[in-house]
Amino acid sequence: MSRGFPRAGVEYPGSYADVRAWFPTDAACLDYLDWLRWPDGFHCPVCRGTKAWKLPDGRWSCGVCGRRVSATAGTIFHGTRTPLTVWFAAAWQMTTQKHGISALGLKRTLGIGSEQTAWAMLHRYRTAMVRPGRERLSGIVEADETFLGGPEPGVRGRGAQGKVMVEVAVEQVGRGLGRCRLQVIPDVAGPTLREFMLAHVEPGSVVITDGLASYRPACGEDYEHRPEPIGPSGQQAHELLPAVHRVASLVQRWLLGTHQGGVKPAHMQAYLDEFTFRFNRRRSRARGMLFYRLLEQAVQAEPRTYRSLVAEPGSGRRDRLPPPPDKRIRPASLDGDPVDRPWRKAVQ
Numbered sequence: 001m002s003r004g005f006p007r008a009g010v011e012y013p014g015s016y017a018d019v020r021a022w023f024p025t026d027a028a029c030l031d032y033l034d035w036l037r038w039p040d041g042f043h044c045p046v047c048r049g050t051k052a053w054k055l056p057d058g059r060w061s062c063g064v065c066g067r068r069v070s071a072t073a074g075t076i077f078h079g080t081r082t083p084l085t086v087w088f089a090a091a092w093q094m095t096t097q098k099h100g101i102s103a104l105g106l107k108r109t110l111g112i113g114s115e116q117t118a119w120a121m122l123h124r125y126r127t128a129m130v131r132p133g134r135e136r137l138s139g140i141v142e143a144d145e146t147f148l149g150g151p152e153p154g155v156r157g158r159g160a161q162g163k164v165m166v167e168v169a170v171e172q173v174g175r176g177l178g179r180c181r182l183q184v185i186p187d188v189a190g191p192t193l194r195e196f197m198l199a200h201v202e203p204g205s206v207v208i209t210d211g212l213a214s215y216r217p218a219c220g221e222d223y224e225h226r227p228e229p230i231g232p233s234g235q236q237a238h239e240l241l242p243a244v245h246r247v248a249s250l251v252q253r254w255l256l257g258t259h260q261g262g263v264k265p266a267h268m269q270a271y272l273d274e275f276t277f278r279f280n281r282r283r284s285r286a287r288g289m290l291f292y293r294l295l296e297q298a299v300q301a302e303p304r305t306y307r308s309l310v311a312e313p314g315s316g317r318r319d320r321l322p323p324p325p326d327k328r329i330r331p332a333s334l335d336g337d338p339v340d341r342p343w344r345k346a347v348q
Ligand SMILES: [Zn+2]
Pocket: 044, 045, 046, 047, 048, 049, 062, 063, 064, 065, 066, 067
């Protein structure tokens, strides 16, 4: 369950100053996660019991099964050695910067010891960015496949180095763009595209595609399919499907810009999920709202081991492993002890 209309400055921080003031310690962060995870009061994830009391360290002691439960247990924060203050600062950077932040950027901004630790934190957040049961696209929806990723701009086509085939669907809203969905696909066969449609587009919607034959069985009887064949009319694909091509080029620019073209094919889906999370909320005027949504989803998302993040099962390829974070490195906490005008005491 989630809260309906959270307000800036009440349910979520309205500025980075709020973040620092509200969450100066891990205890404060833990209490916020607790409040997000159990909006109707604690229930034990082991026995579903609701009789419990709070321990001095912020955990719950279940009065039914006796288990001690932290709000981070069984979530993406499970067993983390990174202070929650750092996690919160990372969530703020990731959700409030227009283009998110790279692992290297986060390492530098927060003074995290290793880039791998920063990357793993961002990637765990990415796994929480798809909300289960989210509504499908509807109305007039463009759909097309494209190739994204890879280190070089402008190289197109199947098999180009590091590129991944992605199905893109975008709502047309007047002359503008609505919401989008992006999914890595293995091929453009009818069944693959049909699965994509049913997962991401509300039946009954108008679906505009190019003339590729598999879109007909993909849409079947469930959608009002309007194929726009390229060729005879002499129009370019980006004129026929402007919304899809607009979004695809925004994604590609983001991958090449913020992430310097370094996204591995096995990780592409998670990056697409991050792009979609931010894009579909781009009109939200309150910056802290995305921070709130991300943490709210993060306490519902499954924990992931570092190894499973690095090598996505079923991707068919293993990345060259970034070395697992050094066991001894623990990012410095951002705990905020008040400091009295350090600049006045600087040695000249
Ligand atoms: Zn219990």
